[in-house]
Amino acid sequence: MTLPHPGYVVALTGGIAAGKSAVSRRFEAMGVHVYDADVAAREVVAPGSEGLAAIVDHFGTGVLDAGGQLDRAAMRQRVFGNDAERKALEAITHPRVRAWLRERVMADRGPYCLLAIPLFAENHDHYRWVDRVLVIDAPEAVQRERLMRRDGIDEALARRMIERQARREHRLLLAHDVIENSGDESALDRAVADLHARYLALAQAGR
Numbered sequence: 001m002t003l004p005h006p007g008y009v010v011a012l013t014g015g016i017a018a019g020k021s022a023v024s025r026r027f028e029a030m031g032v033h034v035y036d037a038d039v040a041a042r043e044v045v046a047p048g049s050e051g052l053a054a055i056v057d058h059f060g061t062g063v064l065d066a067g068g069q070l071d072r073a074a075m076r077q078r079v080f081g082n083d084a085e086r087k088a089l090e091a092i093t094h095p096r097v098r099a100w101l102r103e104r105v106m107a108d109r110g111p112y113c114l115l116a117i118p119l120f121a122e123n124h125d126h127y128r129w130v131d132r133v134l135v136i137d138a139p140e141a142v143q144r145e146r147l148m149r150r151d152g153i154d155e156a157l158a159r160r161m162i163e164r165q166a167r168r169e170h171r172l173l174l175a176h177d178v179i180e181n182s183g184d185e186s187a188l189d190r191a192v193a194d195l196h197a198r199y200l201a202l203a204q205a206g207r
Helices: 020-029 037-043 050-059 072-079 083-107 120-127 140-151 155-163 168-174 185-205
Strands: 008-014 033-036 112-116 132-137 177-180
Touching: 008 020, 008 120, 008 185, 020 033, 020 112, 020 132, 020 185, 033 037, 033 083, 037 083, 037 112, 050 072, 050 083, 072 083, 083 112, 083 120, 112 185, 120 168, 132 168, 132 185, 140 155, 177 185
Parallel strands: 008 112, 008 132, 033 112, 132 177
Antiparallel strands: none
16 A cells, blocks of 8 residues: 655665765755664664563563663674574564654655665565665675775675675665765765756656
């Protein structure tokens, strides 16, 4: 079923270290609202939330830190390599993240907005209500180099982090628009400006 919404919605995604944040910042500088699934993931398990209560109910208080917040390191250790526990955590958090994003889309009054969803390709069936998909793409060799420099990790770990995500080819199959981001970040300015104009036109046309 298609979800009604007041404006045009673009899902922004891409592989790890492809440059999603750099693109998001440029859209925001043009006055476009960007709602981030990573922000949502923190909000829905904040202290006092139903999400955190559900996590504690399933996993126990050992996943809380001294301040009563979710201990993300402990949680990662708990679910790492354990598919059943990982799926239990995702069953708690993912529907709440989607609801958080949908609420913000419904309240948005701009001509269009963006949803920054790193794992869109893995969960795209749940986002059939978006109007368009923008993929930020970079060759895996570029992703590895950026990850190693950004996180101070070795090549083997960078490879494993990339391999845990959807394949690049799968993301590109879902894309209506692609920004190729293998070069200098300044090259993004023109690409984002062009897409901004396109999305304004599409939103005005109601498509």
